[in-house]
Amino acid sequence: xxxxxxxxxxxxxHMQTSRGPDGGPDPxxxxxxxxxxxxxxxxxxxxxxxxxxxxxxEQFRSWSTRDEYIFARLRIWAAGAGLLDGxxxxxxxxxLPDRAFWxxxxxxDLLYALRDRWQDLSDNDRSxxxxxxxxxxxxxxxxxxxxxxxxxxxxxxxxxHWLSNQGVxxxxxxxxxxxxxxxxxxxxxxxxxxxxxxxxxxxxxSIERDTRSxxxxxxxxxxxxxxxxxxxETNFAERTERDPFRGLAASKPVRALAALAHxxxxxEAPRWAWSAFLRTENRTSDPPRxxxxxxxxxxxxxxxxxxxxxxPVSVWMEAVGERFFDNVADALPGLxxxxxxxxxxxxxxxxxxLHRSWATEALNAPVGKLFGLAMKDPATKELEAGAGFPSHWxxxxxxxxSLPGDLRRHAxxxxxxxxxxxxxxxxxxxxGWMLPLVDDASPDGDALWEGLLWAARLPPRPLYVLIKNAxxxxxxxxxxxxxxxxxxxxxxxxxxxxxxxxxDGTPLVLDDELRETLIHASDEFRRRLLWQLERWCAxxxxxxxxxxxxxxxxVWPKQRALHTPAMSRQLANFALVSGDLMPSVVxxxxxxxxxMRDATLRLDTKNHTGERTPAHDHPGPLLDLLWAVLGEDxxxxxxHVEHSLEGLAQAPETAADPRLSExxxxxxxx
Numbered sequence: 218x219x220x221x222x223x224x225x226x227x228x229x230x231h232m233q234t235s236r237g238p239d240g241g242p243d244p245x246x247x248x249x250x251x252x253x254x255x256x257x258x259x260x261x262x263x264x265x266x267x268x269x270x271x272x273x274x275e276q277f278r279s280w281s282t283r284d285e286y287i288f289a290r291l292r293i294w295a296a297g298a299g300l301l302d303g304x305x306x307x308x309x310x311x312x313l314p315d316r317a318f319w320x321x322x323x324x325x326d327l328l329y330a331l332r333d334r335w336q337d338l339s340d341n342d343r344s345x346x347x348x349x350x351x352x353x354x355x356x357x358x359x360x361x362x363x364x365x366x367x368x369x370x371x372x373x374x375x376x377x378h379w380l381s382n383q384g385v386x387x388x389x390x391x392x393x394x395x396x397x398x399x400x401x402x403x404x405x406x407x408x409x410x411x412x413x414x415x416x417x418x419x420x421x422x423s424i425e426r427d428t429r430s431x432x433x434x435x436x437x438x439x440x441x442x443x444x445x446x447x448x449x450e451t452n453f454a455e456r457t458e459r460d461p462f463r464g465l466a467a468s469k470p471v472r473a474l475a476a477l478a479h480x481x482x483x484x485e486a487p488r489w490a491w492s493a494f495l496r497t498e499n500r501t502s503d504p505p506r507x508x509x510x511x512x513x514x515x516x517x518x519x520x521x522x523x524x525x526x527x528x529p530v531s532v533w534m535e536a537v538g539e540r541f542f543d544n545v546a547d548a549l550p551g552l553x554x555x556x557x558x559x560x561x562x563x564x565x566x567x568x569x570x571l572h573r574s575w576a577t578e579a580l581n582a583p584v585g586k587l588f589g590l591a592m593k594d595p596a597t598k599e600l601e602a603g604a605g606f607p608s609h610w611x612x613x614x615x616x617x618x619s620l621p622g623d624l625r626r627h628a629x630x631x632x633x634x635x636x637x638x639x640x641x642x643x644x645x646x647x648x649g650w651m652l653p654l655v656d657d658a659s660p661d662g663d664a665l666w667e668g669l670l671w672a673a674r675l676p677p678r679p680l681y682v683l684i685k686n687a688x689x690x691x692x693x694x695x696x697x698x699x700x701x702x703x704x705x706x707x708x709x710x711x712x713x714x715x716x717x718x719x720x721d722g723t724p725l726v727l728d729d730e731l732r733e734t735l736i737h738a739s740d741e742f743r744r745r746l747l748w749q750l751e752r753w754c755a756x757x758x759x760x761x762x763x764x765x766x767x768x769x770x771x772v773w774p775k776q777r778a779l780h781t782p783a784m785s786r787q788l789a790n791f792a793l794v795s796g797d798l799m800p801s802v803v804x805x806x807x808x809x810x811x812x813m814r815d816a817t818l819r820l821d822t823k824n825h826t827g828e829r830t831p832a833h834d835h836p837g838p839l840l841d842l843l844w845a846v847l848g849e850d851x852x853x854x855x856x857h858v859e860h861s862l863e864g865l866a867q868a869p870e871t872a873a874d875p876r877l878s879e880x881x882x883x884x885x886x887x
Contacts (some may be wrong), residue, residue: 230286315353325417538590
């Protein structure tokens with residue numbers, strides 16, 4: 218319980234019900250959190266009671282009567298499940314602390330237990346429990362000051378209603394008692410009482426949307442939004458969502474727009490109403506005149522109000538898409554300008570949550586949607602390399618880049634994603650905004666690089682040359698990022714640059730440049746680069762296989778600081794899957810290997826025919842490798858290494874090698 222409280226940060230553990238439906242199965246013993254073990258324990262207790270009832274009762278007597286969580290639940294279960302006689306069950310119900318009796322944690326389990334055992338209780342026990350149901354309440358803290366009486370009455374009504382509907386007979390007038398309680402809780406409904414014993418276990422269900430606009434028929438234009446707000450509700454019990462204004466926006470958009478315009482005259486632009494109107498499915502097929510009317514109405518809103526609804530507006534603009542460059546092109550400049558004016562005052566710095574990417578933010582922000590709209594301009598399609606973009610289009614993107622703080626970074630991450638295409642079509646314009654940021658370690662530079670790496674497309678050689686130094690620096694600075702996908706892409710970019718040449722045959726990334734990066738980068742970066750090299754060499758005829766030996770001879774660092782068990786595991790596993798390259802790889806990496814501890818080796822990797830392992834194909838290099846990485850303590854050796862040693866013992870090349878004998882001796886001592 219203490220561990221659960223520490224992990225959850227709450228005063229007590231979260232518990233789901235451990236009582237299944239009538240005639241149905243109990244909850245699963247792998248239920249969330251501590252509920253699963255409680256269910257499992259209940260089943261074990263039921264089995265014990267079946268074979269040794271007295272032992273089960275003795276176990277029950279050892280349970281704490283002061284605990285409000287685990288033992289309270291178990292005692293309620295024991296009383297309700299028939300493990301106890303009527304007198305003992307009544308004692309359990311009477312002795313429960315108020316928090317356990319009235320709280321929501323055990324509400325379902327307790328109500329079912331009371332219902333099932335009510336007739337077995339003594340008259341005195343029933344009388345005490347009736348008094349408790351009528352008079353007692355949950356010990357509310359200061360969080361509900363002023364509502365204690367109302368909430369207590371609400372709880373009593375729920376329990377009295379449910380128990381009486383389940384056939385429990387009380388020795389008082391239930392109707393009169395409930396009428397008295399309703400004076401303090403006038404909002405209570407019988408539906409709430411029907412749900413008093415509903416399961417609190419997670420459920421998955423769909424919510425049906427009711428968008429019928431009938432209730433708005435005949436409502437004056439000036440009252441439509443007020444009446445719609447009153448009717449809007451999500452009823453989880455009935456699993457319905459009522460939104461009549463959305464239905465009005467779909468069936469009578471002119472009338473809905475008039476209601477929004479009326480509110481705008483008073484300087485109001487309720488986000489819920491504009492969202493419902495703009496995100497209606499048929500909004501993209503509106504006649505040009507209506508699209509222009511919507512845009513014009515949005516332009517009249519005060520910048521602060523337009524800012525509040527900028528996201529639904531930008532979503533609508535992206536959905537209308539190409540039409541803003543075709544039959545409603547005259548509506549775009551004014552609306553675009555109004556949105557820029559509304560967004561520009563925003564101070565977007567410092568609100569980005571830790572570990573959340575710029576890309577994720579941009580895709581769900583107004584700037585990301587506006588960038589998506591710009592990308593739909595037909596004038597940018599089918600342009601040849603070097604043709605340049607139309608000035609009206611680059612002006613749109615320049616507007617996005619001129620926004621402040623995080624909004625600018627949302628633009629940068631989207632531009633970074635498309636930078637290869639942008640550079641190919643219009644190198645001068647792209648260099649103008651990109652080059653000052655490539656080497657920038659600020660959030661602006663981070664956003665640009667996140668977009669570039671998000672695309673995961675190797676830049677063309679002219680662009681690669683421009684960003685190479687920054688890429689090398691990013692590998693060192695961000696190589697230990699918790700985003701392994703990003704580290705892998707950086708490693709792949711640099712490895713690809715090392716394996717590629719410019720027009721005069723010079724590698725885009727020189728041996729010493731990549732080596733220095735490997736020296737100063739993180740282990741994670743080195744692992745990712747080896748993984749990428751292995752992936753590109755996977756096929757027997759892969760051209761990258763010719764580069765493996767030069768890589769380990771000229772690039773892979775020789776520094777002792779890298780001679781670690783973790784790095785030895787990566788190098789050894791690379792060698793084990795390198796196929797016919799294994800002898801040369803082992804010869805190259807052998808001086809860099811040290812004994813490993815509790816590592817996994819891919820000793821059972823088959824060759825490309827799927828028939829033979831390294832012990833069969835390359836026994837000599839395999840023994841060299843194992844001798845270097847297997848330490849004195851065989852208990853720390855990899856799983857199933859003995860199979861490889863047996864294979865080496867059968868190979869003429871290694872059968873008589875004293876190193877193999879020593880390894881087998883160590884294995885026998887394990």
